[in-house]
Amino acid sequence: MPVLGIDLSIYVLLMKNLILGEYLIMKAYKLFLKLLFIVNLFVFCDIFAKESFKIRYSSNSKGLGVVKLYLFSDYNLFSIYVGADDIRIRLELISDRAIKLKSIDLMGSVFHVGYKSTMDELVTMYNQDGRWITWGGIVVHLASHKSEWREFIRQANGEDLQFCVVCIEVERMIEREYYFKVSAESLSNVLYISELL
Known part of the structure; x- marks a missing residue:
């Protein structure tokens, strides 16, 4: 029907x-x-953040070897090289625009400042296939920061610490921040090994 x-x-x-x-x-x-x-x-939960701690030693070479701590965050790289002569930080940051390094801090305490008063005084970064890198690394005078970093490690009580890298886009003058987590144990190992070298 x-x-x-x-x-x-x-x-x-x-x-x-x-x-x-x-x-x-x-x-x-x-x-x-x-x-x-x-x-x-x-x-x-920062599942994509990770770190890698490597020690390279060659018994037949005149150097004492190199200790490297790699921190990864969203395909960005923050690496610390601890050698016999100096401690260097190398950055590889992804950006679609030209950037310059303004500062690096650990837990809010700035230990490297590239910014003075003009863009010319910022640390220049170089484009390598879309990754902005610091050639040769940034020399860190760790002796003046060791006690403060040890205090951060003690206060962390086994939790992760955080590095913050602040860059400025050259064209638009906009700040970009990149964060990298590091375990208190790995940073403590870097400090300990730096004293041995």
């Missing part, structure tokens, strides 16, 4: 398809929310 010119069986079939379509849309929506939750969990 037709209802409003539509056969009842066609009407029932249309309603079933409509209900099935809404059901599938709700399932897809719930799946999307679950995936969004998992991605946020990874981002907020």
Whole structure:
């Protein structure tokens, strides 16, 4: 028997398809929310931040070897080289615009300042395939910061510490901050080994 010119069986079939379509849309929506939750969990728990501690020693070379601490964050690299002569920090930062280094700090305490009063006095970084790097690294006079860093390690009580690198975009004069987590144990090892070399 037709209802409003539509056969009842066609009407029932249309309603079933409509209900099935809404059901599938709700399932897809719930799946999307679950995936969004998992991605946020990874981002907020710093799953993508990692570190690597390497020691290289060659018995037949005249040097004492090199200790390297690599900190990674979203494909950016912050590395500390501890050698017999000096301690250097090397940066590889991703940016679509030219940047210059303004400052580096550990837990809010600035230990390297490249900024004085003009853009010419900032530390120049060089583009290498979209990664802005510091050639030769930045020399850090660790002797004047060791006691403060040891205090940060003590206060951290086994938790992670954080380096912050502040750069300025050359064209727009906008600050960009890059954060790198380091375990208290790894930073303590860097300080200890620097005394041995």
